Amino acid sequence: MTTSAAVRTRLIDTLQLDLVGPTTDDIDHAEEILPQAPSLWYLTGFLVPYEASFEQRSDDTGDDELDQLSRKGTGDDESTPEAASARK
Known part of the structure; x- marks a missing residue:
């Protein structure tokens, strides 16, 4: 029987x-060989050789800037609530 701890460990891995x-x-x-650059293949990181130089550790094609909002947005708490349904 599989325990919840074993399932969580497998999910994390x-x-x-x-x-x-x-x-x-x-x-x-x-010995994995990727069909694309590692920065495109893995969502949160990429592989570099062990003891690699700084040039190998950086990704010149990556965009380090955070996505900028094109307009000022309001959070859920700041917007006007939707009108309640007239029918119940």
Whole structure:
């Protein structure tokens, strides 16, 4: 029988592999060759060789700026609430 702790551990491992990429001790993916640049393949990180130079660690094609809003938006708490339905 699978415990909830085992399911959580497997989920964390799967999300880390999918979002960040394999770690240095991940034997199954040590020789992985990606069809695209790692910064495009992994959503929150990319791989660099162990003890790589600064040039290899940086991504010149990446956009380090946060997405800017094209207009001033209001949060959910600042907007006018929707009118209640006339029918009940």
